[in-house]
Amino acid sequence: MEKKVFERPKLLKKAVFHYCPGCGHSILHRLIAEIIEELDIAHKVVGVPPAGCAVLAYDYLDIDMGESPHGRCAAVATGIKRSLPDRVVFTYQGDGDIAAIGTAETIHAANRGENITTIFVNNGCYGMTGGQMAPTTLIGQNSSTTPGGRDYARDGAPIDLSEMLALTKGSVYIERTTVNSPANIRKTKRAITRAFKIQMAGLGFSLVEVLSPCPTNWKMNTVDSCKWIEETITKTYPLKVIKDTVGDKIQ
Amino acid sequence: MLKKTVFAGFGGQGVLMMGYLYAVAAMREGKEVTYLPSYGAEMRGGTANCTIAVSDEEIFSPVASSPDHAVILNNPSLIKFESALTRGGLIVLNSSLVDRKTSRDDITVYRVPANELAKKHFNDDRSVNIIMLGGFIAATKMTSIESIVKALHEIFKGKKSDIMAINEKSLTLGAELVIKGA
Amino acid sequence: MLMRGSHVIAESAIRAGCRFYAGYPITPQNELTEYMAGAMAKVSDATFIQAESEIAAINMVLGAAMTGARAMTSSSSPGLSLKQEGISFLAASELPAVIINTMRGGPGLGNIAPAQGDYFQATKGGGHGDYHSIVLAPASGQEQADLTVKAFECADRYRSPVIILIDGMMGQMMEPVILPEPIDPRSLPPKSYILNGASQRPSRFIKSLILDTRDMEEHNWKLQRKYESITRDLILHESYLTNDANLVVIAYGTAARIAKGAIKRVREMGLKVGLLRPISLYPFPKGAIVELSRIVKHFLVFEMSTGQMVEDVKLSLEGRSKVHFYGRPGGIISTPDEISKVISSLYYRQNLEEEQ
Structure with a gap:
């Protein structure tokens, strides 16, 4: 008797991802599709994709999605969630989107305790526009606008938005994970599932930051990219639960 | 006939309420009305004023560059509005606080010792604006006193009856004790 | 009743079924936001948010409009400059919203006195791209009431942002007004495009990104045809x-x-x-x-x-x-x-x- 152990999630449209080989977005899209299916919330979920590589998320995820201007996802999601409080609303944002141009919207949504979930994909660069320096780019890291590496005196230090958000009263669950290995992918899935459950229980703002490889702009191969996350990025952005005031209320 | 009136005094003297009562009374008499408060960047202090236009016909500009009437509660307001008043205009002064002489001989001046009256009858300054309004109505007959009373009841709906009694008494006091002459 | 212009617009909006308002403090239109704060609190299914910025406010309206809510924001000239991004996205995504601009002296910070310097910004698009907002300019208290209702109707009918252009004098002045009869927004016809979870229907998306140039051109012409029909049907003058x-x-x-x-x-x-x-x-x-x-x-x-x-x-x-x-x-x-x-x-x- 054959047993099917792996298949395309029902909520992943039959389209070929446009993402580069080794990109973390494809993995994350798949995880989101699986989670929504497992939680059985496809009929009441609304996603807000960003400007950036993942703007085309609605080409892959078979759920309601409303596109936001660059950085404004948290404000758009606020408008959706306040109008439809019983729906599950999530944003999906890159590091440039959330930690540079959208910092204000994000911090204030968290501070209001907007009952939404944010998936923050941190790849340390502006991927879609050609790998420019992002607020999260590491010191010394090359990018198309930091030839010779990010220089603290000139460019400032990498920002830790998740830690900043943890300071707000309205945020209840913030965890940093990565998708550089099967084990970490499973951890990421658990974190996003927990974030959705927290929202469904009406407990407040939840965010999962996912360190994600961008081999094309990092100018590395896939394996090296995953290794670089493990060995270098996590030094600046350690994998951990940054804040969890929910505790055992959500399993 | 279009008549524009400026009500002016310190912030806190109830100037805007005075104008609002008058505007509501005129509206209830079937007149066309506009009420334009002055607004500035500052929150407190300085002078407050509002302009009320009352007419039998459509009112075009709510602004009064040369008002027909001015109800003046303090010295700075007299300085500000006296020269703007139209030729043949009418001014009602709070003579308790305005000690400046008017410098124009082509306007009619009325006086009401509003703060003294308020102190004497109610031991309280709060009804100064209503006393002045009574004086203004008696001097101009722009509306009936009854319409102002009705407006008081409409605006202060639900307020205690003793406050209403003070308001009505204030109106009458102002109307009776307004004195013509500078 | 005798009512201040900014209050007339706020109250008329709620009576027209507005159930989402986001705003940010700016003179001379704070009375509108403050009225909304008080009045929306008394409506069970309504949301009032004081946003962290003008940009956030217009994007909250964008989100609310995606769910089908009658949504509004208001500001004064410098605030409208900030809102242009959201207005462009509303126009591009064909979403309805009502935006009040109580114009003040400019450019720059300017002053808070009545002015009409935002005509170009309002009527010619204002943000980036090939679009227009419907722009209505009331000249009395009563017209502010009537045109607010009309603004919501037009926004829904044409799936377009509608700007009501007034100035500090219109907003501050009180005139006698007969307010519109309140409607229940639930009685309005259902909208075919809204996002509320793909239940018993295929999933939907609302977007303005159209990478294919031919599709983008067609979308531009589609918007243009809409503006032509607006121009045929909606002209008002005295x-x-x-x-x-x-x-x-x-x-x-x-x-x-x-x-x-x-x-x-x-x-x-x-x-x-x-x-x-x-x-x-x-x-x-x-x-x-x-x-x-x-x-x-x-x-x-x-x-x-x-x-x-x-x-x-x-x-x-x-x-x-x-x-x-x-x-x-x-x-x-x-x-x-x-x-x-x-x-x-x-x-x-x-x-x-x-x-x-």
Whole structure:
């Protein structure tokens, strides 16, 4: 008797991802599709994709999605969630989107305790526009606008938005994970599932930051990219639960 | 006939309420009305004023560059509005606080010792604006006193009856004790 | 009842079924936001949010509009500059929203006095890309009530942002107003495009990214066809004493009220002068102006700016009649007396009293 152990999630449209080989977005899209299916919330979920590589998320995820201007996802999601409080609303944002141009919207949504979930994909660069320096780019890291590496005196230090958000009263669950290995992918899935459950229980703002490889702009191969996350990025952005005031209320 | 009136005094003297009562009374008499408060960047202090236009016909500009009437509660307001008043205009002064002489001989001046009256009858300054309004109505007959009373009841709906009694008494006091002459 | 303009708009919006408002403090329109804060709290299914920025406010409205809610934001000139991103996205994604601009003196921080310097910004798109908002310019308390209701209806009908353009004087002034009857937004026809979870239907997305150039062109033409139908159906204007006029003043909002007062004065002097007051600024009442130009050879455009609408008047006339301009920017409110002098001097200079 054959047993099917792996298949395309029902909520992943039959389209070929446009993402580069080794990109973390494809993995994350798949995880989101699986989670929504497992939680059985496809009929009441609304996603807000960003400007950036993942703007085309609605080409892959078979759920309601409303596109936001660059950085404004948290404000758009606020408008959706306040109008439809019983729906599950999530944003999906890159590091440039959330930690540079959208910092204000994000911090204030968290501070209001907007009952939404944010998936923050941190790849340390502006991927879609050609790998420019992002607020999260590491010191010394090359990018198309930091030839010779990010220089603290000139460019400032990498920002830790998740830690900043943890300071707000309205945020209840913030965890940093990565998708550089099967084990970490499973951890990421658990974190996003927990974030959705927290929202469904009406407990407040939840965010999962996912360190994600961008081999094309990092100018590395896939394996090296995953290794670089493990060995270098996590030094600046350690994998951990940054804040969890929910505790055992959500399993 | 279009008549524009400026009500002016310190912030806190109830100037805007005075104008609002008058505007509501005129509206209830079937007149066309506009009420334009002055607004500035500052929150407190300085002078407050509002302009009320009352007419039998459509009112075009709510602004009064040369008002027909001015109800003046303090010295700075007299300085500000006296020269703007139209030729043949009418001014009602709070003579308790305005000690400046008017410098124009082509306007009619009325006086009401509003703060003294308020102190004497109610031991309280709060009804100064209503006393002045009574004086203004008696001097101009722009509306009936009854319409102002009705407006008081409409605006202060639900307020205690003793406050209403003070308001009505204030109106009458102002109307009776307004004195013509500078 | 006697009511302040900004309160009239706020109350009329709620009565028109507005259930989402996001705003940010700015003078001279704080009374509108404050009224909304109090009044929306009494409506069980309504949301009021004081946003962290003008940009956040318009994008919250964008989100609310995606769910089908009648949504509104309001601001004054500098705030509208910030909102342009969201307005462009609303237009591109074909989402309805109502935006109030209580114009003040500019550019820059300017001042808080009444002005009309945002005409271009409002009527010509304002943000990036090829689009228009519907723009309505009330000139009285009653019109502020009526046009607020109309703004929500038009926003829904055309799936378009609608801007109500007033100034500090319109917002602060109290006039007698009959408020509209309240409607229950749940009684409005369902919207086919909204996002509320893909239950018993295929999933939907709302977007403005169209990478394929041919598709993008087609979307632009689609929007253009919508603007053509808006231009056919929605033009509003008032004509005052234009039948026998040798000179017609064109002005909107506060400027039109002052012009009317001036025209009344010069009529008493025997000058044949009328007023055309555009109520919809986009679509612009081009046809009415062209029609007048068969007889009227001189138009005087009066604006509380250095001259913006005057360009639309000239474009409408295409040289058919002479267009004169008088403007007072920076927050100056002209008196009817001043404008009547401008009118009469123009009238005599052009020998219009001889044209019978």
